[in-house]
Amino acid sequence: xxxxxxxxxxxxxxxxxxxxxxxxxxxxxxxxxxxxxxxxxxxxxxxxxxxxxxxxxxxxxxxxxxxxxxxxxxxxxxxxxxxxxxxxxxxxxxxxxxxxxxxxxxxxxxxxxxxxxxxxxxxxxxxxxxxxxxxxxxxxxx
Numbered sequence: 001x002x003x004x005x006x007x008x009x010x011x012x013x014x015x016x017x018x019x020x021x022x023x024x025x026x027x028x029x030x031x032x033x034x035x036x037x038x039x040x041x042x043x044x045x046x047x048x049x050x051x052x053x054x055x056x057x058x059x060x061x062x063x064x065x066x067x068x069x070x071x072x073x074x075x076x077x078x079x080x081x082x083x084x085x086x087x088x089x090x091x092x093x094x095x096x097x098x099x100x101x102x103x104x105x106x107x108x109x110x111x112x113x114x115x116x117x118x119x120x121x122x123x124x125x126x127x128x129x130x131x132x133x134x135x136x137x138x139x140x141x142x
């Protein structure tokens with residue numbers, strides 16, 4: 001039985017599908033739920049002087065994603081909290097694991113695009129990084 005579910009979301013279709021599954025599981029398990037979003041500014045860091053408005057747009061988009069997830073949970077009578085962080089360098093996977101540990105999660109539910117082969121090699125996989133580093137079970141939702 002799970003007590004605390006940690007669910008990173010980014011607004012993608014697999015992420016939204018995972019959000020719905022995490023809500024359903026939290027309701028079934030009577031578990032606490034935390035939605036987590038990372039604003040990844042690393043690709044824009046070299047344009048720092050001209051992109052502060054883009055950063056703010058990305059932050060607002062992240063807030064909207066989180067608020068929608070919390071609202072969707074509320075409709076199902078599931079209480080959910082939200083957390084958002086920004087990164088300027090590095091990958092999201094290790095940060096997801098770190099934040100899940102801080103939250104005290106006993107399950108990480110994460111969406112995956114299901115990439116294989118060369119596309120996974122070239123693009124990397126945050127879900128794979130989470131699986132490799134997590135000390136708690138990881139539920140992959142495709």
